[in-house]
Amino acid sequence: MKRFGVSLPRDVADKVDRISQEMGVTRSEVVATALQEYLEARRSHAEPGHQCLGVVMALTDAFSEIGDVIEENKAHIVAYTHLHVEGRCLTIAVVKGAADQIEKLTLEVAKRSKISRYVPLL
Ligand SMILES: [Zn+2]
Ligand SMILES: [Zn+2]
Known part of the structure; x- marks a missing residue:
């Protein structure tokens, strides 16, 4: 201890x-x-050469709050969808890339969202 x-x-x-x-x-x-x-x-x-594959979920008041992050990170976004829940926008994106890039992406999304989660698949 x-x-x-x-x-x-x-x-x-x-x-x-x-x-x-x-x-x-x-x-x-x-x-x-x-x-x-x-x-x-x-x-x-933290493993060398690790490639992240995961799902980012973000709840915002409007898609425009994270639209530019999605646009700027197009190279790391495999697919995304956008739907409405309880009058709010839910964006779900499958992301793939080097760990530092995905970490940066998820931090940017977190900063602009009411609630956000990253769920690693790899
Ligand atoms: Zn990873
Ligand atoms: Zn929306």
Whole structure:
């Protein structure tokens, strides 16, 4: 075990507290479990020469909020679709490319969306 302090946004810290109470485990255990999942999800991206293949989902008020990101990243977008859910725009894109390019793409999408997710397929 190694100890180190981390600063968390208040709402995140409150959620960690709630989960630790509900599950009867320590805060450290909640954080360690979450971090392990994060590290596992990133693991394959760190392998040399890794090509990402995954699905990006983004919920926005209008397609124009992420339209330029889609346009700028055309080379990495295999296909995408756009539909309307609860009055909002849901864009689903299959993306493929070098890990750093896909990471940049997903960060740009995340910045402009209400909610976004990247689901790796490889
Ligand atoms: Zn990847
Ligand atoms: Zn739309």
